[in-house]
Amino acid sequence: MQPLFLHPRDIDLSAPHLFWGAAPDAALTDSLAALGQVTPALVLETDGRPILAAGSRRAAALRELKGRTLCALALPEADPDASDHPLAPDGGPLSLPLRLGLIYLASNLGRAVTDAMAAAAGRYFVPLVGVDGFLALAGPQLFAPDDRRGRLVARWLTLPPALDALLASGHVPLGAGERLAALAPEDLNAFMPLLAAVRWSRGSLSAALAFLTEAARLAGETPAATLSRSGLLDLPGRGLSPNDLTAGLLAGLRRLRYPAVTTLEARFTALSRELSRGSRVKIRPSQGFESDSATFEVTVKSRQELSKAAADLAAMAAAPALPRLLAVAQEDVSEEPGEKT
C-alpha cells in the first residue's frame, strides 16, 4: 500500500458507500489542527482517480483547515484474490460498489452500530445484493451472532427511506418496522405527522397502530380516512408535554377503536370523582364492568385517617351518585358521557 497525499476538496465525500458519513465535530478538527492526521484514510484508485473508501470525517475536517492534505493509503482496485472471494454473492469477484461498502464497514469494525446505522448500511447494500445478500455479506460486521436485529433491519428496509430519519432521531424504534410495513403507503403517509411528533416505544406504537387500523376496519374505511376525521392530527400543535401528547394520542386512538368501552369508563370516572371528591378513597369498577359492583379502596396510616375514611364512605353511601355509579353498565353506551342524568 502506498501513502498518497490528496487535496481534501478533490475527494467526493458524498459517495453512497460512505453511508455513515457525518459532519466532523470540533474535537476532531482541533485534534487534526494540533496533532495532524495520525490515522491515514483509505482510498481505492480506479482509472488513476482515487475514491475515498474510509475517512470521510477526517477529509471533511481537513477541508476546513487551510493548506492541509489528506494522507491516505491506496488499496489496489481489485482484490488479488477476488476470483475466489468467499464474500462474493455469485462466487465471482466483488463489484466495486460492494468492495467499497465492505471496506467501509471493515474500517468501522468495533464501532457500536446503532439501529439507524444498520438501516443505513442496508439501504446501501440491499439494492446491490438483496436483503439476504446484505445479511450474509454485511451482517457479521454489523450484528453479533445472536443479535436478531438483522431480521428487524431487513423488515425496516421495506419501509420508505424517509422513515430512516425518525429511526435515527429515536422517534420510531426499529422493532416497529413490521407494524409500519403492514400499512398501505397512503396510510403510513397519513400517520407520519404523529410518528414524528412523539418518541414512540415499540409497545405504544404497536398499540396505536392496532387501535387505528382496527377502528378503520370496523368503520369500513382506510386508516388515513379514520385519522383524518379523528382530530388527532391537530394534537401535536397544542403545546402538550411529550408524555401528555403520547397519552393523548393513545387515548384518542383507543376512543376511536373502543367508543363504547371508553364511554363507559368516562362515565364511571366522572361519577367516581363526584362521589369521592375530598376523600382519599379510590373507586374501581368491576372487572370489565361485568357486574353492578365497585371496589372502594383507601389506605390509612392512623386511627384518625381511618375515621376520616369511614366518614367519607358513609357520605358516599348516602350520595345520589352511588346508585348511578353501581349501575353505570346498565346504561346505553351509545350515548355520550354526561348526556344521561
Add this chain to the structure above:
Amino acid sequence: MSPPLWDITALAVDAAVAETPMAARARAALPEAAVTVLAAGDPLPQAPNGGRGLHVKAHPGRFLRPCPATRHYRCCGYQIIHIGENCPMDCSYCILRAYFRDRTLTAFANTEAMFAELGRVFGRDPSRLFRVGTGQFADALALEPITGHTRELLGFLAGHPNVVLELKSKTADLTWMEADPDPKTVLPSWSLNAPAIVAAQERDTASLEARLSAAQACVQAGYRVCLHFDPICWFEGWEREYAATVDMIFDFLAPDDIAYVSLGSFRCLPELPGRLMAEGRELPRYMLGEFTIGPDGKTRLLRPLRVRQLRFMARRLAGHGFSRGLYCCMESDEVWRAALGQAPRELGGLAAHLLARAHNPGGTRPCS
C-alpha cells in the same frame, strides 16, 4: 370416485380398540383411507393427499363430566358424555381451536367402559333425571356416519328413560334415528347463526335451511328440538341478519316444537384470535368488537352491548310466540335481568328449569 367423508384419508386405530365394533364401522365407512393400527406410543401417521386423520382410541378417563363452566356466570347444568374430540367442520369462533393442541379428529371406541360408567350413574336412582349431551368437545353428529357412536349410545340409553340426550350439531345428519329411540328421550339440537356468519365463518357446515329442515323432520317424527344461538356475533347489520334467522326458524317449526333456545354472545379464550391468525386467516370483523376480559378470564363483548344483542333476540323470538324456554348461556344475573327480565333463581335455578323443559313438553317440573 366421491371424495372421502370429511376429507379423512387416514384412519389410525389404537391396537387396544382395533377389534371394537366402532373400529370396524370406521374401516367400512372409510374404504379408501390408509388404515394404521397403532401400538402404545406410536406416533400418529400423516394423513395422505393433504387429507385429515381420524384417531380411534380408548378414552382413559371419565366419560360423564360437567360442562367446563365457571362460577362467575350462570351455567345451564349440562352434563357431557365425552365421545370424542375435535370437529371436521371449521368455524372461526370455535372454542376447540384454543382448547386442543392439535385438530386431530378423535373418537373414543371403548364404549363398553363408557356404558359401564354411565350405567352406574344413571342406574343408581332411576327417578333421578339427567340432561346430557355429546356436543361439547366435538360436534355430536359430524362423525356419526363413520363411528355410529350415537346409535350405539342410544341403544344403551334405551334402558335409562330417566336420561334425555341432547344431540347438538351443525350437520343435517339424521342417521342416529335408525336406532329408533323413544322421542321423549332425545333432543336433537342445532346451532344457528346469522346467515352472513354461517356463510363466511362456518366452513363445511350444513346450511341453515338444511339444519332447520332436519329439525322439522325430527318434529314430524315426534321429537322436540333445541336451538342454540351461540355465538351471537356483533357486526355491521347484525340485527337484520339475526332477525332473518329467527324468522326462518318459524317457517320450519312451531314454538311448541322447541324445548329450549340458548343465547350466548361471542366469547373466547384470549388466545383464540392469535391461533386463527397463526393459521394464516384474517381476523373476522366480529372478533374486533368492543371486548373486555371477564372475571373468568375470557374475552367477552362489553356488557351493555351483549345485553342489546340478547334482548333483541329474546324480543324477536317472543314475537313468534317463543319465550318460556329461552335462556342465556354463561351470563350473570345482571345480564339475565336486563335481557330476559328475570334471573335464573326466579325460574327455580337454570339447571332445574332446563331439566324440566328437557323431560316435560310443558316445561313444568315432573313429579319424581
